[in-house]
Amino acid sequence: MKFLGVLAFLLLMNWSWSLIHTEVTTSEAVHVGIQKDMKQIISDYIKENLPGSQNLKFSRFWTEKLSEKKIKASFIYSFEDSNAEIGTAKVEVEGTAILSRAPDEEDAMETWSFDELMIEDNKIEFKDGIQISGSLDEL
Numbered sequence: 001m002k003f004l005g006v007l008a009f010l011l012l013m014n015w016s017w018s019l020i021h022t023e024v025t026t027s028e029a030v031h032v033g034i035q036k037d038m039k040q041i042i043s044d045y046i047k048e049n050l051p052g053s054q055n056l057k058f059s060r061f062w063t064e065k066l067s068e069k070k071i072k073a074s075f076i077y078s079f080e081d082s083n084a085e086i087g088t089a090k091v092e093v094e095g096t097a098i099l100s101r102a103p104d105e106e107d108a109m110e111t112w113s114f115d116e117l118m119i120e121d122n123k124i125e126f127k128d129g130i131q132i133s134g135s136l137d138e139l
Helices: 002-020 028-049
Strands: 054-067 070-083 087-101 112-126
Touching: 028 054, 028 070, 028 112
Parallel strands: none
Antiparallel strands: 054 070, 070 087, 087 112
């Protein structure tokens, strides 16, 4: 019985050793590069489509490997937008994006394609509340 315990312990040690010493296929530099590029894409999109927006802040942004060829980028960002109709509002967006590794080419840099974008939560906080009125006659 002790022999089986020692054998199980040695197998567990061997397994943990192999986990620690396996080669990382997606380097930290790739994750940092993807985060930087995604932030730039989001910033450019907001500037182009909401020219009155300001104070863009990324409160959380991280990436995680899903498989050898897929990475999931998760983010939360906010900005202030002003409009003549509603005034100033703070908009917060939470979402994820799925990126796939492009087929290997002869480039030294890895290329990733932006495949999916999922907006999971969108909050709007108005600086000055919007007045809504209605009458019972309209019901």
